[in-house]
Every structure is written in C-alpha cells, then in structure tokens.
Amino acid sequence: MFDIVGRRGWWYLLSTVLLVPGVVALLTGGLKPGIDFTGGTLLQVRVAAETTQEDVTSAAQGAGFPEAVVQMAGESDALLRVRAIDVDEKDDLLTGLGSAMGPVEELGFSAIGPVVGEELTRAAVIAVAVASGLILLYVTWAFRGMQHSFRYGVAAIVALLHDALFVIGVFALLGHALNVQIDALFVTALLTVIGFSVNDSIVVFDRIRETNRDYVHLDEHERPGLADIINHSANQSLTRSLNTSFTALLVLLALLLLGGPTIRDFVLALSLGFAIGTYSSIFNAACLVASWEQRDIPRLWRRLIPWRRAAAN
C-alpha cells in the first residue's frame, strides 16, 4: 500500500507548485474576459482566398475599426473582435473587408452590450458561491454518520476551489501567452469541473465511511486511527479514480483533437479540470480530512514560529 496520507505535505507542496504560476498570471491580468463579460462584437468570417492575420487586421483597420483584434481559425476563417456594433456597422465592416480581400462570407456574428456582460460576471460569481454552499451542506448531511462530517464538506470545497483555481490559472497563462479569452462557455466548463470534482471527492469519502464502519465494532485502542483509515481508503479508490478520469479524458481528448475550433477552449477547460479533479480528490480532499484530524495547522504554526516552539517546549 502506498503511503498517501503520510506524505500529504508533499502533495500540498505539489498543489502549490501547480497553482502558483497560474495565480501569478491571474494577478498580472492574464485572464482576458471576452465579449460575453465586457460587451463587444465577435464576427466570424470566411475569406474566399487564403489569408493571414495581418491581412485581415489591416483590412479591418482600413474599414474604420482600428481596435480590431483578429484570430485565425484555419487558413481562411477569421475571428474579429471589435467594439459593440449594430447591424449597419457590421455591414460596413463586411464591405470594408470585402473590398480589401475579395469575397467575404459571414459565418457568425455576436454583439453584446456592456450591461449584459456585467450581468454574466455577476451570475457566474453567484453560481459558484451558491454551488459551493449547496455542496458544503449536502456533503455535511450525506456524511452525517461520521464524526465531524462538516470537515468533509470543507475538504470537498477546498478541493473544488483548488481545481477551479488551477483551470482559471492555466487560462490566465494562456491569456498571457496566446491572448486566449474566456467566454460564457468557460463559466459552464468551470461549473461542470466543480460538479465532477465534488463527485470524485465524495467517492473517496464514501470509501472512508465504509472502511470506518468495518472497524467501528472494535474497541477504541484496537481501532486504527482515522489517518490510517483514510490512507487505506484512498489507496482503494485509486484504481477507480484513475480509470474513470481516464475514460472521461479519452472522450475529451477525442473532442479536443477532432472537435473543431469552436469548442476547443471549452473542451480544454474540461480536460484540465477532470485531470486535476482526480488528483485533488485523493491527494487533497482525503488528505485534508486527515490533516484536520491530526491538527496539522497548529503544528505547522508552531514549527514556523520559533518563539511559539520555545514556549511549547
């Protein structure tokens, strides 16, 4: 059996290492909110001839949209981001592109006013908060037979915030590196990741509950400690967790590679979330319950602050 719980300090360190680059990117403004949040226009066009990002950008600028940001999807499809415009202005833009580059076909047009964008941001924040609250209540209730069932709820929430922060962090890095923007679908992906993160944590907790039940008839001094029970359960959940996330990642990978550009970012967010969620359910959620039981935080506190250690001695 692999000593998962005993090495929990390393897992927390690994989580920190995984999260820090993303958090730095996030704090330095890497997460680029798309038009769904800020308002603006997204116009997708197909140019008859092969074209480049530079050509489309200069054509859009020539048409009176100096702020245009262009992203290519393949050799002849381009995504243009400009300020929020109406149908007449869109026609101007299309005419301008057409006169500079030859025939241009409009594939999709999305214009969002700034007010609607603000509402989406608010709804997303509320949704994550409400989801976390509900999960805390539900896990506390579902594990009511266990001592300190509240701790399982908190551990599940920490794990889900860990997963969400990881995915957000990676997209902040991508925002810096490739100017990737997040949209309403990103929020959907995030909430889905949260859902399955908790799903994974609960499966591990359930195993803890069951193992605990196997020993409950023993006397206090014969019973293994909670940390041992958690370690045993985490090990037994390992194969299931790996297989489940493997099958999920198989289909997500197929979507990522074959599914086309429209939902690529959405699928990428889901894939990242599923991978990290499997890890965090065992190496964070389960270990956190053990940490709480073993009073890790007061211990760490004592270790870090010399005079407290001196006082304790």
Next chain:
Amino acid sequence: MRRRHQAVLALIAVVFGLALYIVIPNSPGFPVQVGTRDFSDLEFRQGLDLQGGLHVRFEADPAPDQSVDADAMEAVRQIIENRVNALGVAEPVIQIEGDTRLIVELPGLGGPDPDCDPAAEECDDPLDDAIALFRETGQLLIVDTGSRPYPDDEVFVADPDDVVLRGADLQSARVEFDQLGASMIAFELKPSSGEHFERHTSTHLGQWLTITVDDIVINSAVIEAPIRDEGVIRGTFTPDEARRVAIQLQYGALPVPLKVVQNLTVRPTLGEESLALSVRAGIVGAVLVLAFMVAYYRAAGVVAALALVAYVMIVFAIFKLVPVTLTLAGVAGVILSLGVAVDANILIFERTREEVRRGRAVRRAIEAGFNRAWPSIRDSNVSTLLICAVLFGFGSGGVRGFALTLAIGVAVSMFSAITISRTLLRLAVLVPGVDQPRWFGARPIPEESAA
C-alpha cells in the same frame, strides 16, 4: 431468482426497443398530444449554433417621459410574436426576460440567397432584415400637410395636431401590386375611423396627405376623391420592404421602442461543420472508451459496453421526447457523459474485483460489489445533479441546455448501471465458464497476502 432476472431483462428490452423506435431518423412517433406537445413529431431540436439562426436580446428604450410596465412589455411581446409569425420561421422563441428585456430566437433562419451576387445587386439578408423588422416601432401616421408634398425616405416629424389617422385606426394591411408590377400597401380602416377619414378627405380635396412610418416619409399623395374605409399607399418600395411595412401596420405599433443589447447570428454553414466534427469526435471517443472497458474488465467490460449503447439510446430518446434543444456545448456534454457514464460501472466492477481477490465466488462478489458501490454512486451523482440545478438556475439559454443535457446524462447513467449492467452481469455469469475470475480481469489472491 432466475425468473426475476427474465422479467427485468424483458423490461430492459422494452425500454431499449422504445428508445430505438424514438431515436431512428424520421420516427413516426406516437399519435398522442399532451397540451401543445404533439408526440408524432419526434425530431432532434437543434440550437442556434448548430442549425444557424438569430438570437436577439432587446431592451425597452423608452422616451424620457415614458414608463415601461409589465403590460407594455406583454404588448411588445405579442406584437413581436405576430411579426415573427408573419416571417414563417419554425419554432421561434419569444420571451420576456426580467422587467424590460425581450429575447427573440429564430432558429434555422438562413442567410442571404447564395445565388445573389452582392457586387451586382442588393441582396436581402433575412437575418438582418428580421432585426430591423423587430426594432421598428411601426408607428404609422397619415398627416395633413396642406399644400406641401414631402420627398420619400425623408425624416419628417409631424405636428400631432395635423395627424389624421394613426396605425391603430387600421383594420388590416396587405401587399398588392399595380398593373406595372410595383408594390403597394392596401389597407382597410376600422368603421369608426372610416367615418372620420371620409369627413377629412371630402373637405380637403386637392390637398396633400403624407404617410410616415416611424417618422420616415413613405409617400405623399394628393386627395383626389373622398376615401371611406379602403385605400392604398404607394411608395418606392421593393416587394420585401412593402411586406415589412405591411406586417408592421397589420400588427400595430410597439408601445415602447426597443434597442438591441445582444445580437447573435450564426450562419448555417458554421453550425453544420461544427456538428459534423463533434459527432466524429464523439464516435471516436466512444469507441476508445468501449475498447478500454473490454480490455480492462473483460466480460464485465462487454456488459458495460452493452449498457453504454443502451445508455446512448435512452438519452437520445429523452432528448427527442422532452424535447431538449441541443447546442454545441450540449453535444460536448453528451460526449463527455459517455466517458463519465461508465463511471458507475467502474465503481461496481472495482468493488467486485476486490471481493474476488478476497476469495469470494464471482457471483457473490458481483452482488457484494453492487451493494457496496451503490452509496457512492448515489451520493456522488446527487452532488453533480445539484451543480446542474445551479447551472440551470443561473444560466441563460445555452448554459441551461447544457445543464439539462448533463443532468439527463447523469440520471440515465445511474439507471443503466443499476438495472442494465446488473441484470446483464447476473445473466452472464449463468453461462458456464464465465463465472471465472479471469473473465473479470481479476485474480484471486490467497487470503494471507490480502491486506
């Protein structure tokens, strides 16, 4: 025991058969009508991003002295709905959002005629035209302008004292063509208004009447004879413009002007391409998952594969029955659920293998595996359903569709694991030889080394 298996198997076969009947393309469906839902029409409902179309969110944009109440919004909704129906789009969605917003969704509305060359002529774009049609308040005025005509298409704000007739005075309006083929709008007045109009026209012979819609001059005309209850408006219309104005007149003016706060138009080409790519990816993903399950769990994996096929059929049947509007994200959700649906099977099989390793006979290990895995399947899936409820509650449009598809997927995967997988597995081990541990990818471990 065996007889009970057969009964459950028969039930599964019936459910699967029904699902198959519903899922086959052009399924005749059932001759049943519940409320407005006709179950003889069973087709997948595709969202805007798949079949193309228009999604517009309007906000009431009242004049400074104007207020917007629920009645006004309801009137706006009805007028827009009438105008939409006149366009002849299948399955439009027109709903009020909050206090002052209106969402209009027109799936399947196509782009411009592909044969029309924009360089040579002016092409009508139905998507753009539709937005223009909804936004225009459609305020018709027939104004007494005395001895002066006004040029067409010019902005002209009438003095309220000079207004002879308003849109509300019309009984009906329709497009007609004169002998030269030019379009004109023929209208009929309500009886009370007809009297008033007759009085005016008989006393103002030889003077000009100017017709405006939303303060734009349509036409000025000399009164040649008294008019009682029927007339025509001539102008420089194309047939499409004439039809649009007629629709506005027919269904009345909006009580408040609207402005566009969100506009999403998707051309059908893009949706078709995206859907084809996603479906291909889904098939590849499903095959990979099935291959993995069979390679890893052997006989149990075959059972899981069969259960997954049944799962897909049942999910698609529910999508058609409800009906669920499938968006691109929803399709991705369904494909994801293929990977996740086997989770319940994996949980059960892993527990079964553990029991086998402890030296239990395969048949008893399967029962123990199901019983031990059930609480975790239940609790974990309930948490996912809770998240779906939150997504549904706070999301709009596409997010809601995604939450609904995910929730259906989770619920059906629970059902398929505890009924279909279980029964098939119980039956499989009745086949002589299949009840050996190696058929389950498990080797019994001697008692002493099993910790």
